[in-house]
Every structure is written in C-alpha cells, then in structure tokens.
Amino acid sequence: MPEENDTAVVSQRLSSCSSSTEILSFLSTVRGPWGFIYYQKAGDCLWFGRDFLGRRSLLWKFDAEVKALTLTSVGAHCAGPAASAWQEVPAAGVYRIDLKAVSDAGCVTFEVYPWAHGENGPSYSCTQAILESVPSGCTAVINRSGLALTSPVCPLNTSIPESFNQEEMHPNAHPCDLEQLPAGRERGEAVKRLIGVLSEAVRRRVQALPSQGNSDPSDDNARIAILFSGGIDSMILATLAERHIPAHQPIDLLNVAFQLQEPRKQKESAKKKHKEKPTEWRTGGTESLTSSPFDVPDRITGRAGLKELQQLNPERRWNFVEINVTKEELQETRRERISHLVHPLDTVLDDSIGCAVWFAARGAGLIAGDGDQEPFTSSAKVVLTGIGADEQLAGYSRHRVRFKTSGHQGLVQELAMELARIPSRNLGRDDRVIGDHGKEARFPYLDEDVVSYLNSLPAWEKADLSLPRGVGEKLLLRLAARQLGLGQSAVLPKRAMQFGSRIAKMEDHRERASDRCTRLLTE
Incomplete structure (x- = not known):
C-alpha cells in the first residue's frame, strides 16, 4: 500500500x-x-x-x-x-x-x-x-x-547427505576460479531462484518510498542510497536496485573511510631526501602504498566496484560518495551522538560498526565533479544495507574454522546459531544509528522470502568451504553475481566493515571485538 x-x-x-x-x-x-x-x-x-x-x-x-x-x-x-x-x-x-x-x-x-x-x-x-x-x-x-x-520464515534445512559424513572434502581440492566451477543443474536452478527472490526483495524496498509531497517529478536527486564497499553483498544490491529504479534517478553509493595513521617516523636524513614527495600511507596487508590517507581497502574496492557498475549500466548515474572521517571528528561525534545511539550495546565491535554506519548513512562527502571532487550530501531517505548475507551463506571466517574442525555437521550447527542470534546482534543498533539522520535502514537479504528460500536449501548448496577464500564462502551468491554480469567483485574475500574502512586501526589496536569499549562511556 x-x-x-x-x-x-x-x-x-x-x-x-x-x-x-x-x-x-x-x-x-x-x-x-x-x-x-x-x-x-x-x-x-x-x-x-x-x-x-x-x-x-x-x-x-x-x-x-x-x-x-x-x-x-x-x-x-x-x-x-x-x-x-x-x-x-x-x-x-x-x-x-x-x-x-x-x-x-x-x-x-x-x-x-x-x-x-x-x-x-x-x-x-x-x-x-x-x-x-x-x-x-x-x-x-x-x-x-x-x-x-x-514465524514468517521456514525452519532451517539441517539435512546432510551420508556421502558428506563419510568423506569430507578437503581445502584446495577444487578449482579456485568461479569460471572453472561447474554449477550443475541443481545449483544452477538455485542460483536462478536466488536472483529472483532477492530481486523482488530489492524491488519492494526501492519502490515503496516515503512520499515527497509536491516534489518536482524531474528532480534528479537520488532517493535510494546503498552502504557500499565494492564487495559482493553491496555490488549485488546495486545491480538489482538498478533494475527497479527509474532510469533518470541516480543511485548514491556511500563509501566510508577513516583516516589512515601516518607511518612510523623515518630517519631525519630520509625525511630530508624525500621532503618534496607526498606522504605515503599504508593500507595494510598486501595493498600498495598510496598518496591519500583515506585510500583504505574499502575505498579501493569501492572504486573498482563503481567501474564494474558503470560498465554494466553506463546510462545510470552512480554517485560514488567518498565519506572521509578524521580521528578528531570521530571522537567528537562519538562522544556527542553515536555513543547514545549504540547504547545499550557496548562492545568494541558495536563501537566500530556503529560509528562506521553512522558516518556512512549521513552521506556527507565528496563526489567526482568536472575535473576535481566537489562536496556532496546524499538526500536519499532509504538506505540499503547488506546485513544478513554472511550469516546465512557462511561468509565469516568462523564458518570456515567450524567446517575445518567439525565438517558439514558443525557448519550446519553454526549456521543455525547465526540465524537464531541475528535478532540480538546488530539490527536494532543499525536502525538507531541510520534513523538518527532521518533515514530508514532496509535489509533486502533479511526479507522473509529470501530468508525462507535460503533456509530451505541444504548448507552445501549455499557454500562449499572446501574451496578457497573468495570462492567457497557464499558460493551461491558468487555464482549469482557472475550470472548478473559482475566481474572481480564476485570473488573478493570477505572483509569486515571495521577493517575495510580502517576504523579498527584508528585507535587502540590491542582490543578484541568482544571487549567492552570504554570510548562509548560518556562522562
């Protein structure tokens, strides 16, 4: 209605x-x-x-x-x-x-x-x-x-074929490229149905929008924004949203980055030798040095994802919003606003993701203009988020660990636990954080029909953790991404938001995600 x-x-x-x-x-x-x-x-x-x-x-x-x-x-x-x-x-x-x-x-x-x-x-x-x-x-x-x-969703399918119980598959025993992986008729049908049910979930969320009153129908401001890292979850949401949003309307892709910390001081002689060169920043892992303190992993994959979307849908205007957050702004905003929104949750993980989502949903950043970047603030009142994909499709590293130690039986138990605790984990927190901007969080991967369909499938159809990272976890979704025409984003390994945005590296590196976060305590 x-x-x-x-x-x-x-x-x-x-x-x-x-x-x-x-x-x-x-x-x-x-x-x-x-x-x-x-x-x-x-x-x-x-x-x-x-x-x-x-x-x-x-x-x-x-x-x-x-x-x-x-x-x-x-x-x-x-x-x-x-x-x-x-x-x-x-x-x-x-x-x-x-x-x-x-x-x-x-x-x-x-x-x-x-x-x-x-x-x-x-x-x-x-x-x-x-x-x-x-x-x-x-x-x-x-x-x-x-x-x-x-219950609006069907129970989880916990069946396991005897062949899996007798002989578990081993890591790296299969091709490590999706193109080489035979989907098979059964899994091919599952991919087709997943695309259909997920596309309908996205359609409901991008077409049922708050009334704009007597707004100009030619208004070209985006009405839909997506929390966007360039990873498979957000790429699929963007690809499906494009199907159901009028061609003249842009789509805002909200990409948040927290300022990288300056590398250790070099020797004085080295400083003098390179004083004319711009400061280089390390993004961590295997990523290369970069000249911007905001070129975090999610920024790099986000730009790559933008190029894929532009190639698939060149007529669509994609507003890739680079949201850059300094340590000073993070600390001030956390103290004045975000700590109250995250409450009563209080862990380091709640702090990291709560802050990242708040700044991303605000949508204030830079977009590419004529030559240089220009300030931009998203006016979209609906924000799509990819929460739910990892929990249902074995996307976390803990799923791979459980599979390695306990096989398919252990994986099924882990997925059952994931589903049972979704309501108590982070959805209320993200609703409060996004709602603070007068915007509404919408979760296509947690649409009742999507959850029911994924619950109806046995675990081995949704993921094959005998395959390498970037392929085996969320396998069904990766095959769907390939069918939708996506490229490298379909095989990107999971990177948690707190690490991809680098908020986890901004303050105390020694903390564990489950620790109580003292920064959330207000004076």
Missing part, C-alpha cells in the same frame, strides 16, 4: 481486533520490519514487540524508585547507577501488560506470546531469552492459553 501510511493501516487493523487471538493472527501476517507499542483500550492492555528478525529498535527499562516502565526506540546513555538500565526488547515474541492488574498488584508482569514455527511451538531457547532478559523489578510469564505468533 505505497500511498498509505503503514502505521495508520496497522493501527486500524489492531483496533478492529477483539481478542488476543485476532491480534496474534494479524501480527503473524505482517511482513517487513516493525517495532510497535499499542494501547488496547477495550481491555486496558499495552502490547509491544519487534518483528521476528528484530529489524527495528525497541528498548525497555524499569525504574524501581517510581515503579515506571519505559519503552522507546532510542535511550540515551548516562553515567551513574542508571547507566546500564536500558536493554533491547528481545525479538522473541510480543508482550502484553494488563494495566489494571499492574495497578492492583503494584508490580509489572509481562504476558509473553512467543514466535513459533508452525505446529512445533516456541523453542526453549526463545522462551529462555525472554524470561532471562526482562528488566530488573519486572517478571515475565508465557501466556497460559498457549497462544503464539507464527
């Missing part, structure tokens, strides 16, 4: 429900990201919750002194005893509070309606996640009626 306000539509439907069963039945049919708080006047009840994958932020806290429960999408971080009061509402079901009972009893009890896969009922881990994470001073009980929401 592109011409209608989705909040108004959902509110009207909820208002027409006369029982808990009807409310749950309706919420089970809603697709896409949602987080809601709804007062049901008829029963004097408060309902709230998040979608199955937790794509929208919702926080809660309970103040024991005044006996008040607060629900919000963003909660500012503060120093002192209340610093850790905010928690993310688990995306494990919806919650109902009988306000009259609360008033009579003087305590807050949540009645929980968990997600369930068809007739299987809610999982034990799902139920435990809810019961263990309620705010201090509150209690939670699973509803006595046994009612539950129906």
Whole structure:
C-alpha cells in the first residue's frame, strides 16, 4: 500500500481486533520490519514487540524508585547507577501488560506470546531469552492459553547427505576460479531462484518510498542510497536496485573511510631526501602504498566496484560518495551522538560498526565533479544495507574454522546459531544509528522470502568451504553475481566493515571485538 501510511493501516487493523487471538493472527501476517507499542483500550492492555528478525529498535527499562516502565526506540546513555538500565526488547515474541492488574498488584508482569514455527511451538531457547532478559523489578510469564505468533520464515534445512559424513572434502581440492566451477543443474536452478527472490526483495524496498509531497517529478536527486564497499553483498544490491529504479534517478553509493595513521617516523636524513614527495600511507596487508590517507581497502574496492557498475549500466548515474572521517571528528561525534545511539550495546565491535554506519548513512562527502571532487550530501531517505548475507551463506571466517574442525555437521550447527542470534546482534543498533539522520535502514537479504528460500536449501548448496577464500564462502551468491554480469567483485574475500574502512586501526589496536569499549562511556 505505497500511498498509505503503514502505521495508520496497522493501527486500524489492531483496533478492529477483539481478542488476543485476532491480534496474534494479524501480527503473524505482517511482513517487513516493525517495532510497535499499542494501547488496547477495550481491555486496558499495552502490547509491544519487534518483528521476528528484530529489524527495528525497541528498548525497555524499569525504574524501581517510581515503579515506571519505559519503552522507546532510542535511550540515551548516562553515567551513574542508571547507566546500564536500558536493554533491547528481545525479538522473541510480543508482550502484553494488563494495566489494571499492574495497578492492583503494584508490580509489572509481562504476558509473553512467543514466535513459533508452525505446529512445533516456541523453542526453549526463545522462551529462555525472554524470561532471562526482562528488566530488573519486572517478571515475565508465557501466556497460559498457549497462544503464539507464527514465524514468517521456514525452519532451517539441517539435512546432510551420508556421502558428506563419510568423506569430507578437503581445502584446495577444487578449482579456485568461479569460471572453472561447474554449477550443475541443481545449483544452477538455485542460483536462478536466488536472483529472483532477492530481486523482488530489492524491488519492494526501492519502490515503496516515503512520499515527497509536491516534489518536482524531474528532480534528479537520488532517493535510494546503498552502504557500499565494492564487495559482493553491496555490488549485488546495486545491480538489482538498478533494475527497479527509474532510469533518470541516480543511485548514491556511500563509501566510508577513516583516516589512515601516518607511518612510523623515518630517519631525519630520509625525511630530508624525500621532503618534496607526498606522504605515503599504508593500507595494510598486501595493498600498495598510496598518496591519500583515506585510500583504505574499502575505498579501493569501492572504486573498482563503481567501474564494474558503470560498465554494466553506463546510462545510470552512480554517485560514488567518498565519506572521509578524521580521528578528531570521530571522537567528537562519538562522544556527542553515536555513543547514545549504540547504547545499550557496548562492545568494541558495536563501537566500530556503529560509528562506521553512522558516518556512512549521513552521506556527507565528496563526489567526482568536472575535473576535481566537489562536496556532496546524499538526500536519499532509504538506505540499503547488506546485513544478513554472511550469516546465512557462511561468509565469516568462523564458518570456515567450524567446517575445518567439525565438517558439514558443525557448519550446519553454526549456521543455525547465526540465524537464531541475528535478532540480538546488530539490527536494532543499525536502525538507531541510520534513523538518527532521518533515514530508514532496509535489509533486502533479511526479507522473509529470501530468508525462507535460503533456509530451505541444504548448507552445501549455499557454500562449499572446501574451496578457497573468495570462492567457497557464499558460493551461491558468487555464482549469482557472475550470472548478473559482475566481474572481480564476485570473488573478493570477505572483509569486515571495521577493517575495510580502517576504523579498527584508528585507535587502540590491542582490543578484541568482544571487549567492552570504554570510548562509548560518556562522562
């Protein structure tokens, strides 16, 4: 319903429900990201919750002194005893509070309606996640009626052929180039279907846009932006988005880079000898020296990806926005804004990705003009992000480690764990961070139909970790990229955003991703 306000539509439907069963039945049919708080006047009840994958932020806290429960999408971080009061509402079901009972009893009890896969009922881990994470001073009980929401995605296919159990494949036993890899009829059909379902997911997200009122139809500002590194996930999103966006509209490719640290001081004589030359910066790994402190790995692959897109679609205007962040700007903005948006998450990884996504989504940088670069700020209100591809298609190095130690059985278990924890990992954080700019994060790889299709496939059709890096992980997606006409980007190995943008190298190099980040603490 592109011409209608989705909040108004959902509110009207909820208002027409006369029982808990009807409310749950309706919420089970809603697709896409949602987080809601709804007062049901008829029963004097408060309902709230998040979608199955937790794509929208919702926080809660309970103040024991005044006996008040607060629900919000963003909660500012503060120093002192209340610093850790905010928690993310688990995306494990919806919650109902009988306000009259609360008033009579003087305590807050949540009645929980968990997600369930068809007739299987809610999982034990799902139920435990809810019961263990309620705010201090509150209690939670699973509803006595046994009612539950129906999951919008099908269960994960955990089957493993006996041949794989008997003889695991070994690394480097296969061709290391996608062109040499025979897709086979079965996998070829899977590639075709993946492109179809993912293309439809992108179409929904680039065509259902906020109304611009009486805007000029000839306005050539981009309405869609993509968090863009030039890696396979963002390249496929850009390629598919191009299919569904009017030809006259540009697409903004948001590429963020954090200033590289100056190399160690050279000897005085060497400085004098080369004083006329520009400073050289190391990007790390095997990348070459560069004359710009912002030529980080993601900037280099981003430019290469831009060239691929321009060759595939030369008529499209691609705004490659180079977003350059200095250490001083990072520290100031983190202190004043980003720390509050990332909260209540508090790890080094949350800090790195939260900051990188905030600056990228702001969209303020430089684009190529007539000769020189010129300042540019993206006006797009919808930002596509590639979250979800690695989790579902075995894109992380930990998947390769698990496969090496435990074979396909271990890989299937790892993918099941990945899927189960997607709602509690980073989607709420990214929703808060991107939403701070008045923009909306959209996640095509986490479209319910995409997740269901990938869940229906056995693990060995989605990835073959006996193949080398850049081929075996996310194999199905790489084959799809080749079919879409992409080149070198189809075989780029995974590089995490915090490393590709070089934010992880900007401050304390000795930290681990899971460490608590002291930089997120406000004074």
